[in-house]
Each structure stands twice: as structure tokens, then as C-alpha cells.
Amino acid sequence: MTDKPDLMNIDYARKPLQRENMKKIAEGGFCPFCPEHMKKHHTPPIVKTGAHWYVTPNMYPYDNTAHHFLIVTNEHIADSKELTSEAWAELQEHMNWIMEEHEIEGGTLLMRSGDMTKTGSTVLHLHAQFIVGSDPDKAVITRVG
Numbered sequence: 001m002t003d004k005p006d007l008m009n010i011d012y013a014r015k016p017l018q019r020e021n022m023k024k025i026a027e028g029g030f031c032p033f034c035p036e037h038m039k040k041h042h043t044p045p046i047v048k049t050g051a052h053w054y055v056t057p058n059m060y061p062y063d064n065t066a067h068h069f070l071i072v073t074n075e076h077i078a079d080s081k082e083l084t085s086e087a088w089a090e091l092q093e094h095m096n097w098i099m100e101e102h103e104i105e106g107g108t109l110l111m112r113s114g115d116m117t118k119t120g121s122t123v124l125h126l127h128a129q130f131i132v133g134s135d136p137d138k139a140v141i142t143r144v145g
């Protein structure tokens with residue numbers, strides 16, 4: 001576990017740069033996905049912002065992906081039970097927007113919610129991931145644990 005197990009779990013980092021950056025963030029003691037902190041470490045642009053979520057390319061995309069977006073709640077929450085019906089509807093709108101913008105014909109939406117030791121999530125702040133595979137011969141596998 002990390003020095004800030006309440007915010008991140010570095011043990012679940014998949015890439016060396018991700019692990020290195022997460023250690024720096026842990027030293028700073030801030031939540032990496034809260035909007036006011038995101039630009040301190042995340043170099044891809046915020047491509048869309050709504051009332052409940054913002055959208056940005058994942059800085060550490062899964063292997064064999066053509067697109068890997070993060071759709072992150074504006075508010076610091078950890079559990080999807082805290083989402084309103086309006087927030088769920090906006091998540092759908094963001095997914096539709098991504099698919100239209102990039103002419104995507106199929107993708108995977110996933111969201112880890114709650115206790116990171118049960119989900120394999122690296123950051124506690126609630127976020128969805130929209131993933132599109134790049135190789136039709138390889139399924140996009142999500143890593144848990």
C-alpha cells in the first residue's frame with residue numbers, strides 16, 4: 001500500500017512512468033483526479049467538461065488500445081452509489097460524445113467503485129474508463145489486482 005492508501009494504491013500501477021508519477025503525487029499528498037490537481041501531473045488535455053464529469057485521454061493507456069479515455073467526476077467521491085441520476089445520464093452523454101468525435105464503432109466502459117483492494121483501482125477518486133481496442137485479434141483485458 002501507499003503512504004496515502006486513502007487516495008491511491010501504487011501497487012496497482014501498470015507502467016514505470018505511472019508508478020514514478022504516483023510516488024511524486026503521494027509525496028504531495030493530494031488527490032490526482034480532483035480537477036484542481038489534475039494538471040499538476042497529467043499532460044493530456046481535458047477534452048470535455050460537464051456539470052458532473054470531465055473527459056481526458058488516459059496518460060497510461062492499456063496495451064493494444066486505439067483509445068483509452070478517463071471520464072472523471074468533478075467532485076471527489078469514491079463510490080458510484082453517490083452518483084445522481086443526472087450524473088449517470090451525463091456519463092452516457094460523454095461516452096456518446098467520445099464515440100462520435102472519434103468515429104468509434106465499439107468500445108468498453110468500465111468503472112471501479114469503492115474499496116481499491118476489491119477493485120484494483122490505482123486512484124480512489126471515482127472515474128470511468130472508455131477503452132477501444134486497436135487489434136482485432138487481441139481482446140482488451142482489464143487488469144484487476
Ligand SMILES: [Zn+2]
Nearest residue numbers: 031034076125
Ligand atoms: Zn479527488
